[in-house]
Amino acid sequence: LPLTPLIHRLLDGRDEAPADFVTVEVLEVAPGVAADDVRTALAHLVEMQEPLRYRFLHNGLGWRAQCAATEHAELLDTTVLPPLGPEDELALLQADKDKLIDKLDLARGPLLQAKFYSRGLHRPGVLLLVVHHFAYDEISTVPLLEDLNGALADIAATGAPRRETRPPAWRAWAGQLNAMAQSDQLAGELTYWTSVLRAGQEGNAIPEAESPTAEPAPEPGVIERRVPADAFAAPLTVSGPASREAALAAVACAWARWRGQPYAYLSTVGHGSPNSYRPSDRSRSLGWFTNLFPALLPVAPGARVPDALPGIVDALRAVPHDGVGYGILRTLSPRTAAVAELRELAEPVVCVEHKVGGIDAIKVGDGAVRIRQAPLHTRQRTLMEVNPIVVFTAVVDDVLEIKLVHNGRFDADGMAVFADHLAEAFAELSGVEAVPPGVRQEGQG
Known part of the structure; x- marks a missing residue:
């Protein structure tokens, strides 16, 4: 396979x-x-x-x-x-x-x-x-x-x-992606992805004081914050790309403030909407249909999240085909000089994933088996081999839960400051009733 x-x-x-x-x-x-x-x-x-x-x-x-x-x-x-x-x-x-x-x-x-x-x-x-x-x-x-x-x-x-x-x-999907890697279908995306990674390199540097220690930490570090229902935006509670855009805007502003930069260089997961790079119907099939892609999100100095949101929405909706092509070029395409340049550029340090509702929000009919809410913790070390800092956000029981997970090699005080920035940024979305329309580019999923 x-x-x-x-x-x-x-x-x-x-x-x-x-x-x-x-x-x-x-x-x-x-x-x-x-x-x-x-x-x-x-x-x-x-x-x-x-x-x-x-x-x-x-x-x-x-x-x-x-x-x-x-x-x-x-x-x-x-x-x-x-x-x-x-x-x-x-x-x-x-x-x-x-x-x-x-x-x-x-x-x-x-x-x-x-x-x-x-x-x-x-x-x-x-x-x-x-x-x-x-x-x-x-x-x-x-x-x-x-x-x-x-x-x-x-x-x-x-x-x-x-x-x-x-x-x-x-x-079938894995076969489609591998076939695309051997075709010319993604040639037009190569320049786009290379420019995103190249522009994000400076913002991806880790200051010396926060550099990883020589020895790996025994366990990942986990920092949690909670934002009450009256202090975050309605779009975060609605399933679909709008909730991801709002969450990414908040994380981008928090990251930019923490780093003192006019942009945020982040990775995120595709939202799964069908497009020509995805299965038209996987509704009855199990599998891991996830893709990761980098994004360079503009944040003006001193901007509050609602002010930065329109520009961030435009940047995200300009991503071709929900970012599926990036992974193909990064790992599957034949190694040409242009592909080699893409692969040598560092990916973002931080990855963001937002979901709407806890696991108890999923109900299927009146069957004998139902999801039961139980917050069991799982180890995240494997995912952090790609992105050493992962921000998970979810709306559960009318509370926004923020979980900042890192590979344990970063300064704990610095991570706590970033977590505080995250909570403040999400609270700034309070009162935002809708994500702005943004610009949808041809080929965007």
């Missing part, structure tokens, strides 16, 4: 795939659903969704991916959950999550592990699910719930799930 640009980036230079780069879901299972039925539904899910059977293998020629015909590993552990308070239950789930991660094996499988906690006939059970990120992104939560609920409904009605498969959308 071909690899996508982002998976290439994370595997390059490694002998082993990062097993701890995972997504964790905590699901609530309706009373009366037996553990054996959950086990059957999970096996059916892995049979239907081929990314859960992918294997990532390394030899002297590099990395490759294969799809196993079947999954032979045991996917589910079961236990009876004793009566616990919320904090003790969360601590138990956190400890068990780490044990499940240790069972993942990207070379031999599985890429999914789960534990089912029975709480008696009349109380909902809990299903803790760990899935490797290479096979699963945030949007994958919806088809996951649909498939699990469909299988459990079939088991309740007939004793077995209906045999069906899902379209291999991720395989």
Whole structure:
């Protein structure tokens, strides 16, 4: 199987795939659903969704991916959950999550592990699910719930799930990106991306006082800030590109103030809207359809976020095809002199990702399985090999949560100051009712 640009980036230079780069879901299972039925539904899910059977293998020629015909590993552990308070239950789930991660094996499988906690006939059970990120992104939560609920409904009605498969959308998308890398389709984007990276180099320098220490930190540093509902903008709560634009404007202003620069050089993730570089429909397929791209965002000295927002929106909407082409040029295209120049330029230090709503905001019908809010922490070291500072923002229960994660090598006081700037910048968006229209360029996704 071909690899996508982002998976290439994370595997390059490694002998082993990062097993701890995972997504964790905590699901609530309706009373009366037996553990054996959950086990059957999970096996059916892995049979239907081929990314859960992918294997990532390394030899002297590099990395490759294969799809196993079947999954032979045991996917589910079961236990009876004793009566616990919320904090003790969360601590138990956190400890068990780490044990499940240790069972993942990207070379031999599985890429999914789960534990089912029975709480008696009349109380909902809990299903803790760990899935490797290479096979699963945030949007994958919806088809996951649909498939699990469909299988459990079939088991309740007939004793077995209906045999069906899902379209291999991720395989097709990865193949499309690799084919584009061998064509002339991206020649027109090469100058654009090179100019963005070249212009951001000076702003990407780390001052000597904040340079990484000689030895790697044992754990990433995490700093959190919260902004109440009455102090941030309405666009941040609406799913779609407008919320990402508002979040990036706030982070750009915070970064520019902290660095004393008239712009911010940041990376961000594509918002996933279909375009000619993306699958037209991946709604029923699991997979990691994410792309990263750099952006150079203008911030006038002393500008408040609402004042900087129109120019930042214009810059983001001028990005061709939601940035998918950048990863292809960076990792997949044949190495010409122009491509080599692009690859030698440093990427942004900081990456920004914004999402609307917590995991409990996703509901799929009235099925037996639902998302349950449970803030389990996962290690972020793998992602920080590309961007050593990552800013995660999310609107959860009418509160904007800001999580600044760094690789542990930066000055803690400096990171705290940046986090304070972030909270102040997001609060400046209070009262902004809509993101300005901006300029949409041809080819923009």
